Amino acid sequence: DQQVKQNSPSLSVQEGRISILNCDYTNSMFDYFLWYKKYPAEGPTFLISISSIKDKNEDGRFTVFLNKSAKHLSLHIVPSQPGDSAVYFCAARKRGNQFYFGTGTSLTVIP
Amino acid sequence: GAGVSQSPSNKVTEKGKDVELRCDPISGHTALYWYRQRLGQGLEFLIYFQGNSAPDKSGLPSDRFSAERTGESVSTLTIQRTQQEDSAVYLCASSPTDRGPGNTIYFGEGSWLTVV
DSSP: OOSEEOOOSEEEEETTSOEEEEEEEOOTTEEEEEEEEEOTTSOOEEEEEEETTOSEEEETTEEEEEETTTTEEEEEESSOOGGGOEEEEEEEEETTTEEEEOOOEEEEEEO | OOSOEEEOSEEEEOTTOOEEEEEEOOTTOOEEEEEEEOTTOOOEEEEEEETTSOOBOTTOOSTTEEEEEOTTSOEEEEEOSOOGGGOEEEEEEEEOSOOSTTOOOEEOOOEEEEEO
16 A cells, blocks of 8 residues: 555656656655655665645755645755756655655656 | 665575675664665565564565564664565665654665575
């Protein structure tokens, strides 16, 4: 049972444009959401997070939006850069420290 | 250490052999996780250790898989009688004691297993 879903396996964006990666979840008990970035042959690295009590968190070019009523979150990257090309995983935490990950979206930023 | 350390980084084994993968979490982190990523697929949860509590083994795909953790430090993931479908990168992660807002999970570089 996939509790965190990323329905777009891949996304291509022109350099300088906005990248929007989407994530849906099913469990209303999740209290914390995270995005991870993974380059080939490396482990995932933490990118940005948001608590369930907020609807937006911004860090430089990266902004995460949370819509609790729709059980949906998104990651916006603007402007997109070629170095942003990677696989992005959405994750959600349930109280008790258990994390659930989506299947990932492969972002390609075209120079 | 500064980060989560995994060994070996790469392992090629023959079908039917047993393999052990090791994980050293970040010092002081009480929670330790094992995930697997097969080619073209997402992160698959395997097992979760939290302090002295009984581990959550609900993600282990078969009884050929087992994991142990020594106190709040090193963990070993063992795969017995390996099969070709076990080929994947096995990722270990840890997180701190604090379960409040702002907690996150830190990954190692992974152990790349190829079963031939």
